[in-house]
Amino acid sequence: MTHKRLCTLPLLLIMMMAAMMTACKKDKPTATADGTHTDSVKGVPQFDADSAYLFCQQQCDFGPRTMNSQAHDDCGKWIAEKFAQLGCEVSTQQASLTGYDGTTLKATNIIAVAHPEKPVHILICAHWDSRPWADNDPDSTKWHTPVMAANDGASGVAVMLELARIIHNDSTLNVGIDFVCFDAEDWGTPRWSKQPEDEKSWALGAQYWAQQYQPAKGYVLQYGILLDMVGGQGAAFYQELSSLKYAPHVVEKVWNAARTAGYKDYFPAQNGGWITDDHGPINEIAGIPTIDIIPFYPNSQESSFGPTWHTVNDDMAHIDKNTLRAVGQTVLQVLYEE
Numbered sequence: 001m002t003h004k005r006l007c008t009l010p011l012l013l014i015m016m017m018a019a020m021m022t023a024c025k026k027d028k029p030t031a032t033a034d035g036t037h038t039d040s041v042k043g044v045p046q047f048d049a050d051s052a053y054l055f056c057q058q059q060c061d062f063g064p065r066t067m068n069s070q071a072h073d074d075c076g077k078w079i080a081e082k083f084a085q086l087g088c089e090v091s092t093q094q095a096s097l098t099g100y101d102g103t104t105l106k107a108t109n110i111i112a113v114a115h116p117e118k119p120v121h122i123l124i125c126a127h128w129d130s131r132p133w134a135d136n137d138p139d140s141t142k143w144h145t146p147v148m149a150a151n152d153g154a155s156g157v158a159v160m161l162e163l164a165r166i167i168h169n170d171s172t173l174n175v176g177i178d179f180v181c182f183d184a185e186d187w188g189t190p191r192w193s194k195q196p197e198d199e200k201s202w203a204l205g206a207q208y209w210a211q212q213y214q215p216a217k218g219y220v221l222q223y224g225i226l227l228d229m230v231g232g233q234g235a236a237f238y239q240e241l242s243s244l245k246y247a248p249h250v251v252e253k254v255w256n257a258a259r260t261a262g263y264k265d266y267f268p269a270q271n272g273g274w275i276t277d278d279h280g281p282i283n284e285i286a287g288i289p290t291i292d293i294i295p296f297y298p299n300s301q302e303s304s305f306g307p308t309w310h311t312v313n314d315d316m317a318h319i320d321k322n323t324l325r326a327v328g329q330t331v332l333q334v335l336y337e338e
Contacts, residue, residue, distance in 0.1 A: 041260060041333060043172070043336060044261070044329075044336045045166050045167075045170070045332060046329075047163075047166065047325055047328035048162060048165075049321040052158045052159055052162040052324045052325075052328055053231075053319065053321050055154075055157070055158035055162060056154045056155055056157075056158035056231060056316065056319055056324075057316055058078070059075055059078075059128075059150075059157060060148055060149075060150050060154055060315070062075040062078070063148075064130040064132075064146035064149060065128065065129050065149065065153065065154075066129065066130050066131075066132040066146050067099070067103075067129060067183075067184055067187055068103075072129065072130075075128070076092075076110065079110055080092060080110050082161055083110070083112035083179065084112075086114075086161065086164040086165050087114065087164070088112035088113055088114045088164055088179065089113045089116055090110070090111065090112045090113075091111045092108050092109065092110055093108065093208070093209060093212065094107065094108050095107050095108075095109075095205075097184050097208060098204075099184075099187045099204070100187065100188065100195060100198055100201035101193070101195070105204065107204065107205050107208070108183050109180060109181065109182055109183055109205050109209050110128070110181040110183075111178065111179070111180050112164065112179040112181075113176065113177070113178050114167055114177040115173065115175070115177065117176070117218075118173075118175050118176035118219060119219050120174070120176070120220050120222050121175060121177060121178050121216070121219045121220065121222065122176075122177055122178070122221075122222060122223060122224070122225070122334075122335060122338070123177075123178045123180065123221055123224030123225070123290065124160055124177055124179050124180075124224070124225050125156075125160075125179070125180040125181070125206075125224060125290075126155075126156025126159070126160055126181060126182070126226065126227040126228060126230075127156065128153055128154075128157050128181040128182070128183060129184055129185055129187075129205075130146060130147050130148065130149035130152075130153050131147040131149060131153075131186040131314075132147075132187065133145070133147070133192075134146070134311050134314075135190040135191045135192055135310055136191065136303055136309055136310035136311055137311040142312050143190070143192050145312055147310060147311070147312065147314050148312070148315045148316075149314055150231070150314055150315050150316045150318065150319050151230075151231050151232045151306075151309075151314050151319060152309060152314055153186065154231075155227075155229060155230045155324065156226075156227035156228055156230055157181055158324065159227055159230055159231075159327055159331070160179045160181070162328055163179075163328065163332065163335075164177070164179060167335070172336075173335065173336065175222075175335060175338045177335070178216075178221060180209065182203070182206045182209060183204075183205035184203075184204035184205040185202060185204070185205060185206065185278055186202070187201065187202075188201045188202035189201045199276045202276055203280060205278075206280070206281045206282060207281045207285070209282075209286075210282055210284075210285035210286040211281075211285055213286040213288075221288055223247060223249075223250045223289045223290060223291075224247075224250075224279065224282055224288050224290030224291070225254065225290065225291055225293060225334070226278050226290060226291065226292045226294075227327065228277055228293065229295050229305060229306070229309070230293060230295075230323065230324065230327040231320060231327075232295055232306050232308065232318065232319070232320065233306075233319075233323070234297070234320075235266070235295035235297075235306065235320070236265070236296065236297075237267050237268075237272075237293050237295055237296070237327070238268055238271060238272025238273075238295075238296040239251055239255065239269060239270065239271060240272050240273065240274070240275050240291065240292045241272070241274040241275075242274055242280065242283070242292070243290075243291035243292050246279075246283040246284075246289055246291075247283070247289035247290055247291050250289055250290070250291045251291050253334055254267070254291060254293065254330065254331075255267050257330050257331075257337060258326075258330040258333075260337075261330050261332075261333040262329075263326040263329065263330055266323070266326040266327070266330075267326075267330065272294070275292055275294055277292050277294065279291065293327060293331075
């Protein structure tokens with residue numbers, strides 16, 4: 001994800017949107033001072049951060065899941081098999097995509113549908129590939145080193161797997177879920193390349209999925225939530241501007257749910273900038289209103305995506321179970337309010 005932050009909306013409109021988002025439900029005292037969750041809201045299952053952390057670790061155990069690598073292929077098979085074990089109907093979407101430099105990328109989008117019998121479905125998605133180059137590392141000698149991508153990739157898939165585990169065989173949930181793991185998201189133009197930055201070099205798997213998208217027979221895909229870098233230490237998830245443009249009602253729904261679940265501090269009702277990410281083609285091509293839950297570190301010198309973004313330090317040592325829990329419990333709150 002790139003991730004330009006283009007704050008192009010008029011200031012007054014941004015302020016009006018922010019004001020709208022603050023008209024939320026009353027908080028519930030369900031989070032302790034250190035941000036850990038103490039008790040789930042009535043009727044909403046508890047998100048198990050230990051389980052999500054393990055799912056994250058298991059992806060990293062394959063090594064960096066860079067395009068066209070054995071680790072990538074092996075991990076993709078593992079993800080598909082895991083979703084199937086958790087009761088989902090799994091299919092894969094394979095494509096040969098072209099990278100920024102002309103490289104042919106053997107990509108696989110993994111689609112896992114939970115409760116297909118439900119008439120209304122929600123899209124929950126993340127990318128599962130790893131950045132091939134640590135091109136934001138403070139040590140330039142590591143700029144060609146593959147990134148482990150514990151946060152920038154594995155964390156989103158880990159949260160989705162835990163959600164699938166929780167809702168498996170739960171008859172109280174009113175909606176079905178389409179989990180989609182997008183491939184080839186992180187092959188965007190590296191900073192050391194002599195080629196100009198091209199926003200379309202990012203999110204290649206999501207672009208392909210959106211171009212091929214056809215409404216499913218038997219149910220409506222109502223809206224989507226993209227999970228990107230949802231396990232980092234010190235993360236806070238500001239309201240991303242293209243999410244506000246295309247799906248303001250979903251932003252409101254998610255930030256309300258965070259307050260209800262006791263995680264408002266992780267989800268400040270403030271502008272986090274404009275992001276190029278997988279939700280772009282979902283909104284613009286597939287026409288499904290989709291938001292991006294993605295962190296914003298306003299005081300980070302290394303990157304507004306946090307100090308480990310696209311560095312060799314994006315590893316399990318920098319994954320925080322409290323962050324996984326905050327995001328996972330918030331998404332559960334959204335789903336069980338439907």
